Amino acid sequence: MDKQENKKKKLPLGVRLLLLHFKLVLVLLIVVLVWFTFCYFDRVKSTDALPSEYAVYLRTDSIWETAEPLLDLDATLIAMTSPELQKYRDTFLKVKSSRLRKSFFVRTALKRRLDAAVYDGSAIGILDAGILSGAARIVPYAIPHIKKLSGLLEISSNQYGNYYQLNESTFFVFKKNLIIFSTDKMLLENAMTYSNSKLYSKEELSAMTAKLKNPLRILANGKNLLRFVENMDSEKSVEDEKEKNPSALKNYLEAIVPYLSENEFTELTFGITQNEFNLGISVPMNTETDEDHPVLQLLKRESSVPTLLPKFSEDVQYYTLISAGTLQSLKDAILKILPAEKDFSSTWNKSDSVSRIVFNTPLDELLFSWTGDEFAVFGIEGKSEPVFAIKVADEAKRTEIFDRIFSSYLLNSNDSLLVDGVRLPCVQMPGFVLSVLQALNINVPKPYYLIRDGYLYMSQSPENLVAINSGAHNSKRLTGSTNWQRVSSSQTPYSTLSLYYNLERSVPFFVKGNSAMSKILALYNSGRFDLRIKDSVLSVQLQASAVELESSRHIPGFPIELENKTNATLIKSKAKKSKLVFWLENDSSVNSLDCGTFARGKTELPEVQYIVAASEATAKANNGELWAVTKSGMVYLLNGKLESVFGYPILSGVSMTCPPFVYKDSLVLAGNDGVLCFISQTGEVSQFETDAEDGIKSAPAVNGDILAFYEKGFFGGIHIYKNLEPVTKEGPLELDGIAYGSPCLFTAGGKQYTAMITQAGQLYVYDFNGELLDPFPVGLNGVFYMNVAMADGYLFALSAEGEFYRVGLDGKSMRIKIPYFTAKTGRITVCDYDGQAGEEIFISGDGNSLYGFNSLMEMLPHFPVSGYGNPLFVDLNGDNKNDCLAITFDNKISASNVLK
Structure with missing residues (x-):
């Protein structure tokens, strides 16, 4: 039996070797597990x-659950373009596109x-x-x-x-x-x-x-955090060489740091997705002190619900609302925190002395005796000028003060302006009051004002005040709008300082800029920032949302976020079958977009200032699709891949006074001596001397073999050349006053004409014999900063006040007022965007809205759209209908479906 049992227990050598390896592995696993x-x-x-x-x-x-979702955010990519993080951007893009993101082992390791x-x-x-x-x-x-x-x-x-x-x-x-x-x-x-x-x-x-x-x-740690921010601010100031004195931020922090709680900790909450951005900071304060610092006195005042907030109508696009205390308490705090170089105390004392002499009233009484504890700056949809609002605490005292100052021979109130049945007085702000306001970056030299519902409203634009008066009768309030409620879901109505913005049609000052934070906030195009004080806790909260724009129908793949600021000029290639669109960014790079494949191109050209589409003949001859010119006059001819064509660049040696232009396939640069420098597609350079004595300030107009420009000045005028031979042989065509831009060239009844409007609104139409067309000149009301354009036999003009004119060659005119629109800067673009009979007119002004009209001055369907500058019309989705491309204020290329 024993021998039989031994035979059974003894295993074959191969099995025993396998078991030995298994035992070794098992022991090793146990050792590793124990370790x-x-x-x-x-x-x-x-x-x-x-x-x-x-x-x-x-x-x-x-780390994985926190960081991995951030890789796909546009906000993260923008942050990586900041100077501090730019060197890590390439690594970030590699990580973002890496297959390791799907690896189980990487995911496990990073948990x-x-x-x-x-x-x-x-x-x-x-x-x-x-x-x-x-x-x-x-x-x-x-x-x-x-x-x-x-x-x-x-x-x-x-x-x-x-x-x-x-x-x-x-x-x-x-x-x-x-x-x-x-x-x-x-x-x-x-x-x-x-x-x-x-x-x-x-x-x-x-x-x-x-x-x-x-x-x-x-x-x-509240104190350490604020000291950290304070040091950052100091370093920034030194780097920018802005100060040897403390900044306002540093002064503010020095005032509140001693009163931070020793026993509680600052809490930060942060959340970000592709559609939402939330940031909250709660700083416990120790306000149980007898210290009489004016900043601390403001912090002791608990936040309330501003009474002005529910009064805002739905057309308010942004606001800054302060309800921290009276104007007196704010002034005392400002004296403490404004940097020394502002010298606000000296400015105040000087203004107070003048007020006592002129009005026999101290400045404190002039400003503080009737004002309440709420102040606001806000913007109306489509208007560039802001509105300032002050709560009136004592109407009788306000009336007394206003009567006293308006009775002075130094100050006049003009009650003659009547708009939509509302009388709007206009007051010339006294210099001593204006100097105090300008020290606070408030500039209202000649505002109109309106008293309504316990508030004084002031604005340089009377249309703003009319809109406020009309909005008071409108049941639709800002606080009931979808956008405002979207960015207020985690907020309370209590606030000491509240800021709201909406980038759909306007960009408020606090989002403008080229910093990474400005760009990130621009992604979330509607937002609300609030500072509030409750139970000795200072809370700061920012809630923002990426709101889908309602004013246009976006094409899939748009809008396209641009990395750097542009001049809002889009250039379309004239090469046959090309779908390329070009633009400049940051005066340093030429960028392209293929509207067929959506492929992007970019080339760095230091100090590049202008780009101009090359003619179809140039593109056919050597594939040159785009002229690019630097500030120093270096000329490039680029192909569709943004590569320089053989033989370029060329040093022109020209110091330009206006943008270059194309004449008969050649690029032309205008020098400050009135000489035109021609650069052919083969690189040949020639010059032509004009009769301009004071130089050419705007790119000349070209129509076939006709070239015309306006020599700006009271003794200047319109110069016209045909095949570089002067048409105006007896001197330039005269205008009575200053004008802007270049002449409008057109043909009517088989005869050639040029038209130009002066800043004061005098419209001239000359034939090429130098004769004025009867009954011109005709006068139009308004101030004009751009010249007229011709479409379908009519001249179209746009005033700075937003009045759009159509003038026939018989001198008869009609006009429409575009609501909440101004055009101190802007463009008029004429083109046939739909392929139907007739041309259309597209205008942009100071806001973020592009309007389209036919020649009957009827607004085109689906306009206005978001954007400014010049629009381009390209078929982007293959439906054989042109779509509208434009650059928007929040630095994107937007594409809208405007034809159905």
Whole structure:
């Protein structure tokens, strides 16, 4: 039996070898499991390594869940274009497009806790390897054997152990389950004590270690945070060489830092998606003090619901609403926080002295005796001029003050303007009051004003006040609009300072700019920022939304976000079958878009100032589709790939006084001496001397072999050349006054004419014999900053006040007033956009709206659309109907379906 049992127990050699390998693997797995289990429990807490006195603390329990969604956000890509992060942009794009994002192992590896903190000038990050701690502990032993790291890493040591230095600002160390990164060697050494949790109070430690309800937690030490912002502001001021004196922000922070709570922590909430942006900061204050600092007195005043807010009609596009206190208390605070170079105190004292002399009234009584505790600046849809509103606390006192100052021979109130049945007085603001306002960046030298419902409204534009009066009778309020409610869902109506913006048709001042934050906010084109004070807590909240524009029908793939600012000029290639559109960005790059394939092109041309479409003949001869000219007169001819054509660039040596233009296939540059420099498609250069004595200020008009320009000045006039021979042989055609732009050339009844309107509204029409067409000149009401355009036998003009005129060659005119539209700057574009009989007229002004009209002055369907500058019309979706391309105020190329 024993022999039989032994035979049964004895296994074949091959099986025994397999079992041996299995046992070895099993033992190895058990050892690894024991090692990883040991490493998981033998750990260092993140808070032990985190130095105290941070400004901002951030924690996430999963880097993957927090960071991975950010890769697909437009806002993140914009942030990567900022100077601070630009060097990481290429790496970011590689990570964003990497297949590793779909890797299970990468996802698992990045589901780790990360604690990070920002200090004064430095930062630290602490990664907890968690279950992967066993692998993290082995890394230090493997680093010396990795050849690729040889020469890159420097191993150093201090009293707490070894650490690694990658470059002058990157240090890291491995400690059990932690991988610690720092930008500062001393900060890393502080972390390596692994005893920092003893330095935190019980409340702070609890706030740092509490279970997360959201993917990300951000805490801040109020005093350190504000000091950090203060230092950033100081560094920025030094870099910009703006100050040797404290800034307003620094003065404000110095005023409130001493009154931050010692026992509570600043909380930050942050959320961002492709459609929503939310940021909230709550700063506990210690206002139980007898300190009489004016800023602190404002902070002690709890926020209320501004009474002006419910009065805003739905056509209010943006507002800044202040309800922090009386004008007196705001003035006292301003005296404390405005930088010294503003010298506001001196300006106030001088103005007060003048007020006492002129009106026998101190400035305090003049301004404070009747004003309340609410003030606002807001904009009406389509209007460039803002409205200023002041709450009237004592109407009887206001009437007394106004009667007193208007009775002075130094100040007049003009009551003659009557608009839509509303009488609007216009007052010439006294110089001493204007100087105080200008010190606060408020410029209203000659405002109209309206008293209504307990508020004084002032604006340079009387149409604004008419709109306010009309809006008071309208049941539709801003607070009931979809956009306002969308960005107010997490807000309360209580506020001390409130800002609201809507980029659909106008861009408020606080979103303009080229900074990364401005660009990110521009993505979320409707937003609300509120500062409120409640129960001694100062809260700041920004809620913004990417609102779909309602004013146009967007083509799929649009709008296209532009990285840099443009001059709002789109150029269409004239090459046969080409679908390329060109534009400039930042005076440094020429950009292209193929409207067929949506392929983008870009080339850097330093100091490039102008681009002009080359003629079809030029494109056929050498593939040159676009002329590009720099500020110094260097001329490029670029093909569709934005490559320079052989033989270019050419140094013209011309100092230009106006944009270049194309005449008979050649590019023409106008010099400051009135000489025209012609550059042919083959690169030949020739010159032609005109009769202009004062130079040419606007690009000449070209019609076939006719070339005409306006020599600006009281003694200038219209010069006309045919095949470079002067048509106006007896001198330029005279205009009585100053005009803008270039002559309008047209043919009527087989005869050639030129037309031009002066700034004062005198419209001249000359034939080429120098004879005025009867009954011209005719006068149009308004101020004109651009010349007329011809369409379907009529001349069309646009005044700065937004009045659109059609003038026949018989001198008869008709006009329409475009609501909430001004055109101190703007363009008139004439083209046949629908392929039907007749031409259409497209106009843009100071706002973000493009209007379209037919020659009967009827507005075209689906207009206005968002945009400014010149529109282009291209079939973008293959339906054989042109779509409207335009650049918008928020720096995008928008495409709208305007033909159905």
